[in-house]
Amino acid sequence: MKNPNGFHKKGTTTPIPLPTVSRLPIYLRHFTEFEKEQQLVISSKTLSEVSGIHPAQVRKDLAYLGQVGQRGIGYEVKRLAHKVRDILGLHQTWLVLLVGTGNLGMALLQYGGFVKAGFKIVAAFDVDPSKIGWELEGVKIWPLLALRQIVREKKIEIGIVAVPASQAQGVTNALVDAGIRAILNFAPCSLTVPRSIFLRNVDLSLELEHLTYFLGREVFTRTFNP
């Protein structure tokens, strides 16, 4: 099989297509809900109904995880959730640092969803000298100069960039230097990183701009979760 995304290095497991990888966290959320409701087994049809993803798509996606369902029965929620966490690497707690403690940074610090998903923000950084040394949500604020040291000491692998666009590239370079492996960027700009760094952009106004395309014309609609 040819590598469906451009990312697979030979000898290193699952060539799961990128769109499937994007859908796995969505499935996982529903599994968590089903687990809460004591629903032990679900079918691709049910999962399709709650997620809006075509049932054949659901089956194909889940089949990439191996033989995870039972013909005639369905998928055992618990087993499947475990498998998806396995694939997504969510059985460990990932240590995360945050650069920028403005409003967005604060919101991220207090955002419950990260903890629930197994992410832990263990350090925050800011340029504002008046903020340094303080603690927010039990997380200490450091100057940017401390980046390299803290990353090494705490073995942090993921960085969140929540600074103004004008500072984002500089901060990113510092993160890369400090040895961060993945970056989640909230600044509304494109960043340049070495090929070895995994970068994902979340742009809030971009999402709104996408919406207005459809508002601007008469269209039929459905949910997007790209």
Added chain:
Amino acid sequence: MKNPNGFHKKGTTTPIPLPTVSRLPIYLRHFTEFEKEQQLVISSKTLSEVSGIHPAQVRKDLAYLGQVGQRGIGYEVKRLAHKVRDILGLHQTWLVLLVGTGNLGMALLQYGGFVKAGFKIVAAFDVDPSKIGWELEGVKIWPLLALRQIVREKKIEIGIVAVPASQAQGVTNALVDAGIRAILNFAPCSLTVPRSIFLRNVDLSLELEHLTYFLGREVFTRTFNP
């Protein structure tokens, strides 16, 4: 030509493929940067280099906007930016309301990117009685009961949901009832809306979960901006 996304109603303009629509705001951001730098004309190659999108893809995307480039020359930045804003419906100011004034809501209220892109949050809503009547960033906080009235009075078309997952569906129903046409959902859950409502989900921990898939294996990487 067959409709490439499922959204196009006959007799109502551009059947631009969905992936292209998602890339238009990215191009637009770069145009804005080029405008700032007094760069009058750009080529698909340049745009490709800054955006990471394949040059042929850039040309194909831009060609959906009509005849926007000049063979042998390139694209006139100003003209093209105008055209993209046209297509995305960004020449008007869109009125937006916010439900939930917790940390995320606050961050969104103060987020400069929206204003820059032509969005204006003109009302905020919360269930917490102690917050009602106060102003944040010049935006008054209303009780949820006032939703319908405010939406009609101010002719608001877009709603942002920034409440806990447990309340999100209820709030969404209220927004739909009140006559909102598009919803940007930040709650980590899937929402059900009528087909006539345009819904877009932004899930912060989902983004991180996507990242860890790649961190968990040895892969070559590049930027994602899905």
Added chain:
DNA sequence: TTCTGTGAATTTATTCACAGCA
């Protein structure tokens, strides 16, 4: 020449449709 616009080729993703197992 340079660089767009675009058919054709290719790759990738989705959906169909059914064999096979409980």
Added chain:
DNA sequence: TGCTGTGAATAAATTCACAGAA
């Protein structure tokens, strides 16, 4: 029977490759 897993069919998106305009 009900439902998964999966080849085959279809649809869509991307990339190639080149004609044609400046």
